[in-house]
Amino acid sequence: MDLYLPIAEMSVNALVIIALGGLVGFLSGMFGVGGGFLTTPLLIFYGIPPAIAVASSATQVTGSSVSGALSYYRRGQVDMKMGAVLVAGGLLGSVIGSFVFRWLKSLGQVDVTIALIYVVFLGTVGALMLKEAVGVLLEQRRGVVAPRKARHHHPLIASLPMKMRFPKSGVYISPLAPFAVGAGVGVLTVIMGVGGGFIMVPAMLYLLGMAASVVVGTSLFQIVFVTAVATLLHATQSQSVDILLALLLLLGGVAGAQFGARAAQQLQPERLRLLLALIVLGVAIRLAIGLTWTPKELFSIQLALG
Known part of the structure; x- marks a missing residue:
């Protein structure tokens, strides 16, 4: 069943797009990640222009994160005070990212830049995850029990001024630190179309030293607001949001997440991390x-319609 995407200006098989959304949703439910960092590359592989893929992925991440954030909020696992600082930083980062995105688009380099950023980030994150997962599995095979690491924030974070208490997160740090983390993720959200959870969660744990019980919920809280603003910026400034594409992805993602959550119960956490690392790499x-790789068609003609 073919559908025409008005913003992407191309026809796609609706069932294939739903299946892509379902695959990402399955991985999201299975590994506990937002999945936005996989949605954009998969859309690019299918042939969607990178700029459209980024903007539409941000729209899909917004929709898929709302239910998760509400669920954690009802269980009292969202630090609203910390979340407000992260959102403030994320909003500033989104505005900065939108200017960078428009600048790259005006230069005609946005597609290559998006692909390069994804190669660097996914390669780095995947390699680190693979190293950790393989190390844990080898220790388990040798019967070695890894000592539990004490929770603490980074020394650089401890040196920042204007400290305040975040009781729910169990930290006493400067709000400049979470603000900077939120701003960095905001920039990436606009440029890469991701929620940023795969960067946000490790930063909250290992840089800010937050309690693990509120990390995921607070991350989702920030993602909802920042991706919503990123979607609005893309829609109003670069007109890159294809709402039909986002709806198809969301339709598949909601169903896939349910199956992924069930599948996750059948595998050990260490094997899940190993599998996710291999997928990311x-x-x-x-x-x-x-x-x-040298493309089959070295040159193509593109008509610019006024």
Whole structure:
């Protein structure tokens, strides 16, 4: 069943797009990640222009994160005070990211830049995850029990001025630190179309030293607001949001997340992390090949309609 995407200006098979959304939703439910960092590359592989893929992925992440944030909020696992600081930083980062996005688009370099950023980030994150997962599995095989690490924030964070208490997160730090983290994720949200959870969660744990019980919920709280603003900026400034594409992705993602959550119960957490690391590295390698491999058609004609 073919549908025409008015913003992407191309026809797609609706069932394939729903299946892509379902795959990302399955991985999201299985691994506990937002999945936005996989949605954009998969759409690019399918042939969606990178700028459209980024903007539409941000729209899908917004919709898929709302239910998760509400669920954690009802269980009291959202630090609203910390979340407000992260959102404030994220909003500033989104505005900065939108200017960078428009600048790259005016230069005609946005597609290549998006692909390069994904190769670097996914390659780095995937390699670190693979190293950790393999290390844990080897220790388990040798019967070694890894000591539990004490929770503390980074020394650089401790040196920042204007400290305040975040009782629910169990930290006494400067709000400048979470503000900066939120701003960085906000920039990436606009440029990459991701929720930023795969960066936000480790930063909250290992940089800010937040209690693990509120990390995921607070991250989702920030993602909802920042991706919503990123979507609005894309829609009003670059007109890159294809709402039909986002709806198809969201339709598949909601169903896929349910099956993914059930599948996660059948595997050990360490094996889940290993599988996710391999998937992330695979996507990074595929993007790198796409950037370096000589295309079949070296030249193409594109009509610019006024």
